Amino acid sequence: MNDIRRTILWVIFGFSMVLLWDKWQVHNGKQATFFPSPVTTPVAAGPAPVAPGAASVPSSVAAPADSSQVPGSAPATASAVARESIQVTTDVLALTFDGEGGTLKHAEMLKYADTADKSKHFVLFDESAHRVYMAQSGLIGGEFPNHKTVMQFVPGPKALQDGQNELQIRFESPEMAGVKLVKTWTLKRGSYDMVVKHEVINTGSTALKPQLYVQLVRDGNAPPGESSMYSTFTGPAVYTDAKKYQKVEFKNIDKDKADYEKVSTNGYVAMVQHYFASAWLLADGIQRDIFARKVSDNLYAVGMITSLGTVEPGQTKSLDATLFAGPQLEKTLESLAPGLELVKDYGWLTIMAKPLYWLLDKIHSVLGNWGWSIVGLVLVLKIMFYWLNAKAYSSMAKMKAINPKIMEMRERLKDKPQQMQQEMMRIYREEKVNPMGGCLPIIIQIPVFIALYWVLLSSVEMRNAPWIGWITDLSSPDPYFILPVLMTLSSLLQTALNPAPPDPMQAKMMWIMPLMFSVMFFFFPAGLVMYWLTNNILSIAQQWLINTRMGVPPQFNLPKFR
Numbered sequence: 157m158n159d160i161r162r163t164i165l166w167v168i169f170g171f172s173m174v175l176l177w178d179k180w181q182v183h184n185g186k187q188a189t190f191f192p193s194p195v196t197t198p199v200a201a202g203p204a205p206v207a208p209g210a211a212s213v214p215s216s217v218a219a220p221a222d223s224s225q226v227p228g229s230a231p232a233t234a235s236a237v238a239r240e241s242i243q244v245t246t247d248v249l250a251l252t253f254d255g256e257g258g259t260l261k262h263a264e265m266l267k268y269a270d271t272a273d274k275s276k277h278f279v280l281f282d283e284s285a286h287r288v289y290m291a292q293s294g295l296i297g298g299e300f301p302n303h304k305t306v307m308q309f310v311p312g313p314k315a316l317q318d319g320q321n322e323l324q325i326r327f328e329s330p331e332m333a334g335v336k337l338v339k340t341w342t343l344k345r346g347s348y349d350m351v352v353k354h355e356v357i358n359t360g361s362t363a364l365k366p367q368l369y370v371q372l373v374r375d376g377n378a379p380p381g382e383s384s385m386y387s388t389f390t391g392p393a394v395y396t397d398a399k400k401y402q403k404v405e406f407k408n409i410d411k412d413k414a415d416y417e418k419v420s421t422n423g424y425v426a427m428v429q430h431y432f433a434s435a436w437l438l439a440d441g442i443q444r445d446i447f448a449r450k451v452s453d454n455l456y457a458v459g460m461i462t463s464l465g466t467v468e469p470g471q472t473k474s475l476d477a478t479l480f481a482g483p484q485l486e487k488t489l490e491s492l493a494p495g496l497e498l499v500k501d502y503g504w505l506t507i508m509a510k511p512l513y514w515l516l517d518k519i520h521s522v523l524g525n526w527g528w529s530i531v532g533l534v535l536v537l538k539i540m541f542y543w544l545n546a547k548a549y550s551s552m553a554k555m556k557a558i559n560p561k562i563m564e565m566r567e568r569l570k571d572k573p574q575q576m577q578q579e580m581m582r583i584y585r586e587e588k589v590n591p592m593g594g595c596l597p598i599i600i601q602i603p604v605f606i607a608l609y610w611v612l613l614s615s616v617e618m619r620n621a622p623w624i625g626w627i628t629d630l631s632s633p634d635p636y637f638i639l640p641v642l643m644t645l646s647s648l649l650q651t652a653l654n655p656a657p658p659d660p661m662q663a664k665m666m667w668i669m670p671l672m673f674s675v676m677f678f679f680f681p682a683g684l685v686m687y688w689l690t691n692n693i694l695s696i697a698q699q700w701l702i703n704t705r706m707g708v709p710p711q712f713n714l715p716k717f718r
Contacts, residue, residue: 239254239255239256239306240255240309241253241254241255241261242255242309242314242325243314244314244315244323244325244343245266245314245315245316246315246316246323246343246344246345246347247266247316247345247346248265248266248267248346248347248348248482249263249264249265249266249343249348249481249482250262250263250264250266250277251263251264251343253309253325253327253341254283254290255306255307255308255309255327256303256304256305256306256307257292257293257294257301257302257303257304257305257306257307258293258307258327258339258341259290259291259292259303260281260290260291260341260350260479260481261281261282261283261290262279262281262282262283263279263280263281263282263481264277264278264279264280265277265278265279265280265432265482265483267483268483268616268619268620269620271379271380271381272380272381274620278432280432280434280481280482281434281481287375287377287380288373288374288375288455289372289373289374289375289427289434290372290373290374291370291371291372291373291434291436291479291481292370292371292372292373293339293352293354293368293369293370293371293477294337294368294369295335295337295356295366295367295368295369296366296367296369296461297364297365297366297367298333298335298364298366299332299333300332300333300335300337300366301329301330301332301335301336301337302369303371305329305330305332305337306330307327307328307329307330307337307339308327308328308329308330309325309326309327310326310327310328312324312325312326316343316345320345321344321345322342322343322344322345323342323343323344324340324341324342324343325340325341325343326338326339326340326341327339327340331359333360333364334358334359334360334361334362334364335356335357335358335359335360335364335366335467336356336357336359337354337355337356337357338353338354338355338357339352339353339354339355340352340353340355348480348481348482348483348488349437349478349479349480349482349492350478350479350480350481351476351477351478352370352476352477352478352479353474353475353476354368354474354475354476354477355472355473355474356368356464356467356472356473356474356475357471357472358467358468358469358470358471358472359470360469361469362469363466363467363468363469364466364467365463365464365465365466365467366464366467367461367462367463367464368461368462368463368464368475368477369459369460369461369462370425370436370438370459370460370477370479371425371436371447371457371458371459371460372392372425372426372427372434372435372436372457372458372459373451373455373456373457374427374455374456375454375455375456376391376406376454376455376456377454378390379429379430382430383679386613386680388429388430388501388613388614389403389428389429389501390428390429390430391403391404391405391406391427391428391456392404392406392409392425392426392427392428392448392456392458393425393426393427393428393458393498393499394416394417394423394424394425394426394446394448394458395423395424395425395426395495395496395498396417396420396422396423396446397420397422397423397494398417398420399416399417400495400498401495401498402415402416402417403428404416404448404458406456409448409449409450409456410450414448414449416446416448417446418445418446418447419443419444419445419446420443420444420446421440421441421442421443421444422440422441422494423446423495424436424437424438424493424495424496425446425448425458425459425460426458426496426499427458428499428501430614431483431484431614431616431619431631432482432483432484432616433480433481433482433484433499433500434479434480434481434482435479435480435493435496435499436459436460436477436478436479437477437478437479437480437492437493437496438460438462438475438477438478439476442462442475443462443463444460444461444462445460445461445462446458446459446460447459447460447461462475478492478493480492480496483616483619484499484500484614484615484616485616485617486500486513486517486615500614500615500616501610501614502607502610502611502614503610505603505606505607505610508603508604508607509607509608509610509611509614512533512604512607512608512611513611513615515533515536516529516530516533516611516615519532519533519536520617525621525622525623526617526618526621526623526630526683527621527622527623527624527627527630527683527686528623530612530630530683530686530687530690531686531690533608533687534687534690534691534694535690535694537604537608538691538694538695538698541601541604542698544601545601545695545698546698546702550702554587554588554589555589558583558587558589561583562580562583565579565580565583566580605691608687609684609687612630612681612683612684612687613681613684618630618631618681618683619631621683623682623683623686626638627639627682627686629682630681630682630683630686631681631682631683632681632682633678633679633680633681633682633685634682634685637678639677639682639685639686639689640674640677640678640680640685642689643674643677643685643688643689643692644670644671644674644677646689646692646693646696647670647673647674647692648667648670648671649692649696650670650692650695650696650699651666651667651670653696653699653700653703
């Protein structure tokens with residue numbers, strides 16, 4: 157009876173640890189790790205630019221009493237320039253700029269295939285009936301040009317030519333309230349970051365104090381193709397030196413409970429999703445007000461506002477902002493701004509995950525294939541933990557050696573449970589066996605393997621990366637379920653090699669648990685399943701070797717469910 161209670165307690169403890177870890181993930185801005193609740197709020201049909209009104213300006217900035225001075229309220233009669241769309245290409249990006257505000261409203265990643273249709277490019281920014289995701293900027297503080305102002309494209313090259321390393325796209329606004337805004341986008345070869353130069357020209361006769369805002373606007377829907385078996389964070393993020401990386405969930409914006417630093421002289425704002433991100437960056441030392449708010453139904457904005465100071469008549473002031481829009485390549489992100497690599501979310505085990513990614517990247521630089529690099533990384537970790545695992549398997553081998561004695565004793569004292577427990581403890585003491593010796597070394601390694609789980613789940617390098625044969629995308633589930641089946645069989649083989657628990661209930665649970673957890677792997681990315689399969693195979697090999705060395709021939713303890 158005591159063994160049954162102990163088994164139930166261990167099962168409850170195990171599930172409690174999983175649930176606690178899951179709740180911790182949610183606390184850190186993630187959805188539930190398994191079976192997350194998808195966001196299903198539809199985007200209003202038709203193009204949906206940011207709605208006019210004060211929603212684009214945070215309350216921390218003193219908004220003018222006249223609502224016409226708020227972004228989005230520029231009168232349609234302010235300019236006779238026809239609105240147009242400008243299509244621009246570099247070697248890595250296909251972009252569409254909107255003449256309204258010089259907004260970047262469409263961005264295709266030419267080096268990355270779409271999640272659902274591999275024949276198409278992945279689209280990050282978009283303005284359509286189903287998706288809204290754009291980068292905007294403009295002026296406030298008067299009836300100045302903003303992201304609703306129709307601007308004129310200055311004719312020039314629209315494609316990065318061979319031998320050319322830089323391409324500039326220029327927009328000029330009409331004069332409004334004595335101010336003209338010139339916006340110049342500078343695109344570079346092989347780069348996902350764009351410098352946006354904002355030139356503010358005072359064409360009037362009085363001094364003005366305009367403020368520049370930059371913002372990212374997107375709907376609150378989950379990215380297309382997101383798995384229902386695991387989730388990564390989608391939504392705004394704010395980084396400052398003082399408070400570091402702060403996730404801002406859509407639901408908290410809805411409830412006006414978003415917690416982040418509102419004023420800073422450094423940092424960035426970003427929109428994050430699985431594998432890709434966008435971010436506005438300003439130079440350190442520039443005072444900025446940070447905002448994250450709901451713009452309209454299912455549309456959210458995160459951005460920064462900074463003062464340009466006093467612009468005297470005839471004077472021009474300029475300020476550069478950098479927009480990043482692309483894949484979460486760790487080295488690229490680290491080179492752009494402090495803390496930008498944190499948009500690649502490793503969860504609460506970042507301190508372990510970053511060294512693991514570094515090691516994986518080094519192995520890939522030698523092997524040249526991410527699939528084999530995963531195998532190599534697991535092999536390196538197995539070597540690092542060899543002696544720790546050896547102790548665990550040695551303890552299991554001792555347990556298996558004395559198992560016949562335990563079973564005989566249990567049969568002999570089955571009607572005397574208290575005496576049975578005392579006799580069992582006596583045998584353990586005499587044989588110098590710790591029944592928990594096989595568990596503790598493995599428990600110590602759990603954080604490392606959870607960290608590795610997030611490395612493989614978060615790394616865009618796994619996306620569309622082939623391994624061998626039928627595995628053409630390590631970030632997608634195995635199309636033929638071969639790896640999950642092999643993983644399940646390897647888990648069962650491990651269970652069969654372990655000493656059978658004396659209690660029949662424990663023995664049954666030993667077989668049921670691997671089957672229960674294996675179900676999830678049929679829906680996990682192939683790279684994750686391959687990592688677990690490799691780990692299982694190496695563990696079986698090490699266990700077999702240690703058992704043989706200790707004179708305990710490997711035996712298969714098959715289940716008995718009768």
